[in-house]
Amino acid sequence: MERLLLRIDREIIAAGGKRSKSRAAVMERFFRAGDHVTVDELTRAVRKTFPRVGTVTVYRTLKLLARMGYANEVDFGEGARRYESNLDSHHDHLVCTACGTVIEFKDPDIEKLQDLVTRRHGFRPTAHRLEIFGLCRKCADRSAGRRQG
Template structure:
């Protein structure tokens, strides 16, 4: 973790940037907390330890990590951008519409079929996004009570 932070900072140095307290705090907090954080959530967490850090710096730091390739931007249609670490390999998402919990998965058969479909359409695939929306087990069981249909 400390090693990771140093690696990121040295890469910032190498690309013409400088070290800074606020930035280190944001980066460390990001890698410390779970995945799929929004800027607002991350700002709140950072402010606990470093109250002076504003959300603008968090925005800027996440864009910096994006440029350096350490994070991905993800968007589950909530109107906010979320960030996930790019350290782990590619994966897809199961998003619970009730509690918001995001589970990651990867299925090589799906990946292969995607390539196949793309090439069938003479399309060169670079990236993709597969998000499945529904209810996790916990929220699904809580919904057992039938609702008035619309």
């Protein structure tokens, strides 16, 4: 973690940038969060220990991380986009439309079939996103319970 932040900082400096405390605070909170955060959520979190940080800096830092490949922009159709760390390997999402829970999953078989499909169309894939919307176990149980009793 400390190591990661140092590495990113070094990369930024190599590209002609300079260190900054605000950005460091944003990055640390972001990677510590672990899940999918909106700019607004992350701003509030950072402000707990760094009240002076502006929304703009959070926007800029996340865009920067995305450009550098350390973060991904994701969109669950809520109106505001979310960012997730890109340190783990690729995964897709189950999004509960009732409670908002997001479950990550990996499925190499689906990926393989996707490769087949793209090949069939002479398409060279660079990225993909798969989101499945529905009810998580808890919400499904609740609605089933209501229906049956």
